[in-house]
Structures are given as C-alpha cells and as structure tokens.
Amino acid sequence: MEQRWTACSQSTMSPASSSAEDEIFSWVGIIMHLPTMVARQRKEITDEFFHYRHLTQVELWDKYSAYKLWAKIEVLKDKDELAALQARLRKRFPVDAYNKARKEVDPNRIHSNNMLEKLFPSSETN
Numbered sequence: 001m002e003q004r005w006t007a008c009s010q011s012t013m014s015p016a017s018s019s020a021e022d023e024i025f026s027w028v029g030i031i032m033h034l035p036t037m038v039a040r041q042r043k044e045i046t047d048e049f050f051h052y053r054h055l056t057q058v059e060l061w062d063k064y065s066a067y068k069l070w071a072k073i074e075v076l077k078d079k080d081e082l083a084a085l086q087a088r089l090r091k092r093f094p095v096d097a098y099n100k101a102r103k104e105v106d107p108n109r110i111h112s113n114n115m116l117e118k119l120f121p122s123s124e125t126n
Helices: 039-061 079-092 095-105 114-119
Strands: 002-007 024-029
Touching: 079 114
Parallel strands: none
Antiparallel strands: 002 024
C-alpha cells in the first residue's frame, strides 16, 4: 500500500476538489510487485491484484467516497460496467459543465481521445 496526502483543490474535476479550504485528501495506492519472470507466477500476481482492487471497489469506494486518479481509470468494455462508471463519475463531478466547456473550447474534439469520449459522453452522442 502507498498513501499520500494533499490539500483540497478548487478545480471541480479534481478528485480532491472541495469548497472547504481546510479539507485534506488521502491518495491510497495498491501496489503488487512482479518479482519473478515466470509467466504463471506473474499471471497469478496480476490476477490477485485485480481481485483485491475489485474487493476494495465493492466494499470501500462508495463508503469512503473513493475515486481513482484520472490517469488510473480504465475504459471498461462491458456496457453495464461502463454505464455504472459514467453514473458514478456524474454523481461526483460536474460532467455537464465539463462537456459544455469541452464543446466551447474544442468543438472539433482535437484535444479529446477515446477515454474522454467514453467516460464523458455528451448528450449528443448518447
């Protein structure tokens, strides 16, 4: 486990955003090293990592308002899981305002990518 602390951010798209200036946030990382070159062992370690991450997601994320860092979010292929992730992000972040700003400053989506389009679909693409 890795744990870091940070002050709150005024950026509403930050997982550490808060209107309370004295609020602090903790970043917790799950790290499983791959100390072997044996493919079977590496697969077992990787599988265990994803199993543990899934358990924390189911048991802890909503309870403690936990969110992944943007760089760690995977675009889910399962439509139901993706829809659940989109709904969860929409609960925490101002997705409509974000999409409005994206449309205004980048109408041709030059600065967009597949991840942004999947996580924050505009009402036009739903």
